[in-house]
Amino acid sequence: MSLYTTQELKIYNSLSKQKEVFKPITEGFVGMYVCGPTVYSNVHLGNLRTFMSFDVIYRYLKFLEYKVRYVRNITDAGHLESDDVTEDRFAKKARLEQVEPMEVVQKYTVDFHNVLNTYNLLPPNIEPTATGHIVEQIQMIEDILKSGNAYEVNGSIYFDVVKYNEKHHYGILSGRNIDEAIHNTRELDGQSDKRNPQDFALWKKAEPQHLMKWNSPWGEGFPGWHLECSTMSTKYLGEQFDIHGGGMDLKFPHHECEIAQSVACHGTAPVHYWMHANMLTLNGQKMSKSTGNYILPAEIYEGGNSVLSKAFSPSVVRFFMLQAHYRSILDFSSDALEAAEKGYTRLMEGMKLLGSLKTSATSQVDMTSWKKSCFDAMNDDFNSPILIAQLFEGVKYINQINDGTLQITAADLEILKATLEGFVKEVLGIESTDNNQDSGKLNGVIEMLIMMRNQARVDKNWALSDEIRDKLLAIGIQLKDSKEGTTYLIQN
Amino acid sequence: MSLYTTQELKIYNSLSKQKEVFKPITEGFVGMYVCGPTVYSNVHLGNLRTFMSFDVIYRYLKFLEYKVRYVRNITDAGHLESDDVTEDRFAKKARLEQVEPMEVVQKYTVDFHNVLNTYNLLPPNIEPTATGHIVEQIQMIEDILKSGNAYEVNGSIYFDVVKYNEKHHYGILSGRNIDEAIHNTRELDGQSDKRNPQDFALWKKAEPQHLMKWNSPWGEGFPGWHLECSTMSTKYLGEQFDIHGGGMDLKFPHHECEIAQSVACHGTAPVHYWMHANMLTLNGQKMSKSTGNYILPAEIYEGGNSVLSKAFSPSVVRFFMLQAHYRSILDFSSDALEAAEKGYTRLMEGMKLLGSLKTSATSQVDMTSWKKSCFDAMNDDFNSPILIAQLFEGVKYINQINDGTLQITAADLEILKATLEGFVKEVLGIESTDNNQDSGKLNGVIEMLIMMRNQARVDKNWALSDEIRDKLLAIGIQLKDSKEGTTYLIQN
Numbered sequence: 001m002s003l004y005t006t007q008e009l010k011i012y013n014s015l016s017k018q019k020e021v022f023k024p025i026t027e028g029f030v031g032m033y034v035c036g037p038t039v040y041s042n043v044h045l046g047n048l049r050t051f052m053s054f055d056v057i058y059r060y061l062k063f064l065e066y067k068v069r070y071v072r073n074i075t076d077a078g079h080l081e082s083d084d085v086t087e088d089r090f091a092k093k094a095r096l097e098q099v100e101p102m103e104v105v106q107k108y109t110v111d112f113h114n115v116l117n118t119y120n121l122l123p124p125n126i127e128p129t130a131t132g133h134i135v136e137q138i139q140m141i142e143d144i145l146k147s148g149n150a151y152e153v154n155g156s157i158y159f160d161v162v163k164y165n166e167k168h169h170y171g172i173l174s175g176r177n178i179d180e181a182i183h184n185t186r187e188l189d190g191q192s193d194k195r196n197p198q199d200f201a202l203w204k205k206a207e208p209q210h211l212m213k214w215n216s217p218w219g220e221g222f223p224g225w226h227l228e229c230s231t232m233s234t235k236y237l238g239e240q241f242d243i244h245g246g247g248m249d250l251k252f253p254h255h256e257c258e259i260a261q262s263v264a265c266h267g268t269a270p271v272h273y274w275m276h277a278n279m280l281t282l283n284g285q286k287m288s289k290s291t292g293n294y295i296l297p298a299e300i301y302e303g304g305n306s307v308l309s310k311a312f313s314p315s316v317v318r319f320f321m322l323q324a325h326y327r328s329i330l331d332f333s334s335d336a337l338e339a340a341e342k343g344y345t346r347l348m349e350g351m352k353l354l355g356s357l358k359t360s361a362t363s364q365v366d367m368t369s370w371k372k373s374c375f376d377a378m379n380d381d382f383n384s385p386i387l388i389a390q391l392f393e394g395v396k397y398i399n400q401i402n403d404g405t406l407q408i409t410a411a412d413l414e415i416l417k418a419t420l421e422g423f424v425k426e427v428l429g430i431e432s433t434d435n436n437q438d439s440g441k442l443n444g445v446i447e448m449l450i451m452m453r454n455q456a457r458v459d460k461n462w463a464l465s466d467e468i469r470d471k472l473l474a475i476g477i478q479l480k481d482s483k484e485g486t487t488y489l490i491q492n
Numbered sequence: 493m494s495l496y497t498t499q500e501l502k503i504y505n506s507l508s509k510q511k512e513v514f515k516p517i518t519e520g521f522v523g524m525y526v527c528g529p530t531v532y533s534n535v536h537l538g539n540l541r542t543f544m545s546f547d548v549i550y551r552y553l554k555f556l557e558y559k560v561r562y563v564r565n566i567t568d569a570g571h572l573e574s575d576d577v578t579e580d581r582f583a584k585k586a587r588l589e590q591v592e593p594m595e596v597v598q599k600y601t602v603d604f605h606n607v608l609n610t611y612n613l614l615p616p617n618i619e620p621t622a623t624g625h626i627v628e629q630i631q632m633i634e635d636i637l638k639s640g641n642a643y644e645v646n647g648s649i650y651f652d653v654v655k656y657n658e659k660h661h662y663g664i665l666s667g668r669n670i671d672e673a674i675h676n677t678r679e680l681d682g683q684s685d686k687r688n689p690q691d692f693a694l695w696k697k698a699e700p701q702h703l704m705k706w707n708s709p710w711g712e713g714f715p716g717w718h719l720e721c722s723t724m725s726t727k728y729l730g731e732q733f734d735i736h737g738g739g740m741d742l743k744f745p746h747h748e749c750e751i752a753q754s755v756a757c758h759g760t761a762p763v764h765y766w767m768h769a770n771m772l773t774l775n776g777q778k779m780s781k782s783t784g785n786y787i788l789p790a791e792i793y794e795g796g797n798s799v800l801s802k803a804f805s806p807s808v809v810r811f812f813m814l815q816a817h818y819r820s821i822l823d824f825s826s827d828a829l830e831a832a833e834k835g836y837t838r839l840m841e842g843m844k845l846l847g848s849l850k851t852s853a854t855s856q857v858d859m860t861s862w863k864k865s866c867f868d869a870m871n872d873d874f875n876s877p878i879l880i881a882q883l884f885e886g887v888k889y890i891n892q893i894n895d896g897t898l899q900i901t902a903a904d905l906e907i908l909k910a911t912l913e914g915f916v917k918e919v920l921g922i923e924s925t926d927n928n929q930d931s932g933k934l935n936g937v938i939e940m941l942i943m944m945r946n947q948a949r950v951d952k953n954w955a956l957s958d959e960i961r962d963k964l965l966a967i968g969i970q971l972k973d974s975k976e977g978t979t980y981l982i983q984n
Contacts, residue, residue, distance in 0.1 A: 100561070102728065103617050105618075110615045124598070126597075132621055132623045236594065441968055445937045445941065445967060448963050
């Protein structure tokens with residue numbers, strides 16, 4: 001019996017605006033699609049948080065032993081700034097830099113993967129690109145045209161929102177009232193090919209100077225931005241699938257358009273559970289390049305930036321971000337990161353003791369109930385902050401057992417160990433920062449110095465004992481003496 | 493003035509079978525295309541060597557201050573095992589694993605990137621996929637059909653090699669005689685749609701059960717394998733470009749077919765310099781999964797494999813591979829790697845001394861001439877083993893200067909330093925293995941122990957002095973005493 005059959009998972013569905021019990025379309029399997037990055041600049045911190053939120057959701061579904069197919073796209077073409085601009089963002093950037101658009105795409109795709117690897121996000125199972133699905137997008141446009149919900153003007157194809165809204169509900173996800181919008185809109189100026197301002201492009205005719213363009217039944221052009229996600233999600237997950245995620249800012253118009261496109265093409269709403277991750281602010285303000293209130297994910301661990309007091313390791317940043325629920329706004333600041341670093345260290349220190357705890361014939365604590373509370377937290381719409389609070393309960397038990405003030409059986413210790421390690425490493429994806437080859441040698445050398453210091457103390461050579469402690473501290477290694485012996489903390 | 497204008501670079505051209513002076517089509521710019529991996533299994537060691545060879549070629553061209561556009565593709569579709577098999581390799585693997593073909597593609601693309609990152613290969617400037625260029629491939633087939641060099645049979649399109657060979661030379665790269673081949677070939681059995689066995693598929697009709705297929709003017713199907721490289725190389729580099737590389741095994745039929753496709757489509761041979769990297773053997777034998785004479789790139793540094801005596805760091809493997817010329821066969825073995833490890837260590841140790849060398853009023857060595865010999869090595873068809881021999885000359889100078897047996901001016905020391913660091917790090921891409929945060933702390937703690945040991949020796953406490961040396965050695969840190977003081981070597 002898999003874990004998912006014994007636990008009831010609730011997910012907040014943006015469509016119904018309430019928490020619902022999760023029931024996948026096919027028992028045991030989950031299809032999940034998340035809108036990925038537009039690769040014409042470095043991935044920003046807000047995006048990183050969104051992708052990390054869905055990384056933990058993906059990890060927890062796998063932890064529950066679902067077979068998950070997680071698809072996250074790369075937008076490398078067709079991301080229009082406006083339907084009335086015939087040049088997409090890549091071509092513009094590329095021309096400024098005097099490079100081929102796909103060189104820009106490659107540069108920032110590599111950056112994106114590097115940053116996500118550094119922050120320990122798992123790669124999705126499929127990572128499709130917009131340029132890799134031109135044929136499929138053309139096919140979908142043809143199907144939408146056949147359904148009568150789109151029209152061609154001068155080599156461009158537009159989705160007919162007004163026509164669609166006669167039979168369906170455009171606004172079902174975002175709650176926007178299309179009738180009101182139409183009523184309040186002034187007439188279009190002569191510049192636009194669109195019948196109504198609410199209509200959106202499925203295909204845009206390319207001007208001769210346009211760099212990214214493809215042959216189509218309507219001449220050379222490029223797909224509209226909303227189309228790729230509809231095409232790729234249904235290609236790899238089916239016309240109906242379980243979970244679609246993305247940042248809050250994508251709810252309208254992007255996800256609203258995705259629903260309309262799928263309903264027009266396949267006759268069914270595509271997604272059972274819509275999930276949206278909230279924003280990130282920096283020092284209480286919106287991040288903005290122009291005001292300087294801005295930091296790139298790589299600048300956090302490299303240090304030397306003007307926004308934060310010091311460098312923070314990717315593990316600490318990850319721990320910090322997961323201390324907030326994915327649907328809450330998160331403020332990023334030095335003070336908050338420093339506090340998170342203390343918590344992270346306490347968690348890692350506690351877990352280091354797991355291997356050396358003494359067991360007893362009886363337990364003075366109910367481990368099964370504690371373990372259940374960890375699952376309960378995540379089953380309540382992936383509530384990672386509540387989970388982390390429960391993990392600190394576990395650390396409290398460890399320290400009490402270590403002090404000899406709490407007794408635990410070997411069986412219960414095994415539950416404590418497996419639960420903590422499972423949730424910390426597999427679900428939250430938080431790793432100890434000392435996991436490379438040199439770290440092994442570093443630990444060896446530190447342990448050697450602790451033994452030498454112990455010998456110095458036996459010899460009552462207090463000067464040497466203090467010298468070892470002080471010099472290690474200067475290097476960034478803190479010794480901590482207790483009646484159980486000496487442990488150490490390697491500072492970041 | 494850029495370096496490329498002051499140096500004459502010679503490249504062995506597989507087409508002319510001789511070394512030729514390199515003259516790029518556009519002064520100062522180089523377009524280079526290399527056939528990338530087929531991502532339906534882990535990248536194997538032979539492929540790694542090929543990609544590493546072209547990585548060094550790319551690095552050296554950049555070092556000469558060329559503006560290089562390096563394109564390396566990902567084959568994620570249409571790699572037929574035989575033209576008469578209607579199922580390509582991905583679909584077959586995918587069905588066995590019960591996964592979507594693009595899941596297989598993603599798994600092995602991620603592996604490929606991880607391995608190449610670990611071995612410090614630079615990403616190419618563009619990394620196009622076959623599935624990302626279906627529209628362009630269909631366009632190229634239409635152009636070849638128009639030229640009269642291809643024909644349609646039952647929804648598949650074949651390149652007409654016999655027809656092409658009437659006006660052009662099929663076999664120009666590989667030296668194969670097509671007339672002879674045709675004369676010696678038995679009649680085709682009724683199974684094949686092809687007019688002649690030498691013909692190759694440009695587009696294959698997909699059977700209904702085929703998983704990877706696209707709409708085309710000839711119905712649903714998928715592109716032939718040879719086509720993608722012709723389409724993508726000319727799309728990003730132009731109808732004629734400078735360098736095309738790949739493994740020796742791709743010369744025929746793959747590269748021969750690429751030439752024929754481009755000549756038929758554009759009327760010109762596509763490539764000025766064809767470059768082919770040689771094979772790799774393991775313990776003197778061809779690598780083979782079935783015989784167990786096989787090792788994956790990741791198994792080398794992870795250790796615990798049955799083929800090698802111990803684990804070797806990626807830097808050592810890289811150094812080892814570059815000690816052979818890219819056009820020579822290279823044999824991979826424990827003994828050879830252990831020898832390379834010694835050489836690598838000697839090089840790194842020498843370079844560590846660069847910062848602390850004393851300078852004199854005169855030089856007893858001609859640094860400009862030595863520097864030129866480094867360039868000469870690489871200018872002679874990228875002869876990395878000769879380059880490495882020259883770099884060891886540099887290390888010899890360092891050791892002599894350090895010993896006080898050789899004098900050098902500050903200006904000459906600057907040449908020595910810049911040349912060594914440029915060629916080792918930028919051109920060969922070889923990094924010191926101790927370049928992370930914990931390494932800094934490790935070095936600090938080791939230096940602290942060396943000072944304690946020095947004090948012990950002053951105190952004539954030989955027991956403690958020896959204890960420190962022996963315990964460090966047990967951890968894998970070797971102390972080396974000389975009249976200049978104590979240095980250390982961190983073993984891998």
